[in-house]
Amino acid sequence: MAKQIFAAEVSHESAPLRIREKLAGNDESVKRVISKLRSKVDEVFVLSTCNRFVVYAVSENINPIVNFFLEDAEVFRYVQFYKNTQASVNHLFATASGLCSQVTGEHQILTQIKHSHQLSMECGGVGLWLDNVLRESIRIGKKVRTQTGIDKFCSSVVDAGFSLLYDKFENIYERNFLVIGTGKIARLALGYLQHEGIQNVVIASHDIERSRDLALQYNVQAISIDKISTYFHEADVIIGGTHHEVSLCPKSTGTCTRFETKLTPEKKRVILDFGMPRNFDDKLRFHPGISLYNLDDLKALSASPLDVFGGVEEAWRMVSAETKEFLNVIHQLEMAPILAAYWTRLVNLKDQQLGWLLPKLESASDRDVQLIKRYAHKLIRSISREPLKNLRALAGDTQATATVEVVKNLYDFQHVKLNLSNN
Template sequence: MEIANLVVSHKKATLEEIEKAWHGDCRALIERVLRYPNVSECAILMTCNRVEVYVVGTETEKTLKDFAKLMRVSERVIEIHKNDACLEHLLRVASGLESMMVGEDQILGQVKDFYNISKQYGGIGDILDVVFSKAIQVGKKVRKLTNINKGSISIGSAAVELAERNLGTLSGKKVLVVGAGEMGSLVARALAHKDCETLIANRTFSRAEKLAKEVGGKAVPFNKLERYIVESDVVITATASKDYIITREMLEKVVGVKKEKILLIDIALPRDVEESVADIDGVELYTIDDLREISEENLRKRL
């Protein structure tokens, strides 16, 4: 019996390539892998900068390569780890060592969440149960015994830093945050100390209100995004939507009204902003790929 994983991450893949590997439906993906007769267990991990599939069975490396082809993921961007290397990789992931923002805490919660999702959909058996439980324990212990998360930044706070660099300052600016989930909350909290006006839009208005109250911002109706994009100096999107939240058609209307440039920072996966928006004059679009430089600078400061 073997254990192996297939990894598509920020280390080798672009955002577009990671997005192609992300197929959204966790249950369908797990069931698809379990249909291989030589696979007895399967777990998945999907974040804004990685997609990973863990399997227990026989001929695991060949199976994962076949699965990558089936999912149309280029062999150039995949990594496959087997047995001890697989276990070491998961421990590194849970500890924050494999993150784009090294040491960030969010990944440990994501490992827990996807362990539970994989268990719920019948992918977790005796082996992966022990492996993921141990990885979660190690992730907690590493943070307790070391300073790995001291001074680290999240994807959300990196997005805020990118906005600040682009505008010179956020003081006195108006920032629209689209999404009030985990990532949107990180963005909003990072903005709380920037002396700017923070607007928060979310499909469920009560969640936007709750987050706005926490950070001293203002909740705005999700169905009036166009209006608030016009009013804002920067828009940071971080939803869990499978569909585009901001489309080219929407931005073409906004450009006709707004005289200043439109600054968009999309840190969602799948993406919230239609890619072709970047081709519109007067629009600047940044994605997770553009946060790499900030990540590297943060790591250098901590070494």
């Protein structure tokens, strides 16, 4: 049975927030998923964001992915399966283009795919097939945005939330902002506030050192998470961007009664809960002075004005055309096993050399080690670009038998059978 690329996804398009929260995790949890599936498939890539959890795998059948999601019957009800290479590649290209995002055309998904690609490579999950399709998805994602302009209105979920604030407040520049967290969402929010010239900003975090570093970077005030209830009352806009539920009750009292009595309906507050899992209790939305918006609420903001004149429709046409074009590359990989053997040889050599080098760099930081690994991978890609291109050209060439034999002897690939037609 021939190998194919399969995919399975749980996303905001079909699954409620409580289901997506069950799959949400950090890099370590993603690595565990990759390690779990790696022994059951040829290649595996996991994309985990606040809006989606997707597994892409190269295998002879889809059963390993199905069995993985069957471990949670409730989650399984919301899984969308892509059961062949064309459907899976088309979905990845559409995702990279921002067509599957809550905010059409947003850019953050490209960064997330790049990060997840690197993570999967570090775990040994990505091989020749997925490495090619992931890199192609980044190129296509950029091309679609450039040629259709679908990214010009709301470039991220954070942008969508801030667009809402301009409708809620007459003068946003005079409002008090409380940002909770020090991760990606919090940094995006702080960057937006700085760009807009908004100065009344306080950042709170469990990690006071990181919040102080960000406070210096963005010229805002940092506070301990223990003081959040006090600053919550003073804030007009509260932005949740952490991975933890936020307790608004002072630890000293152990009760929310005093906190709740201070929430007068006369003072209007907007809470933008970008957290995964949700940072704030959903009951807050029923308070007359609070407008609470979580990730699912942003669906109402996701329609792009480009829908009116066909920008999104054109983007989908481009994705479809690029998918068909890329299937030719996949076909060449199927027809030329020697490509996989060549790539595997380079990867093994890279890993051997890194295994020798890295233990000797005792003073190297984690960041330095990751940079060395990334550079090593870029190096073998540069070295292999022309040879792989030429080897692909041999796939299906009826006159290439002699040349292939030379290649096999050169790289000691006598065990590899290349499917060349002699008809």
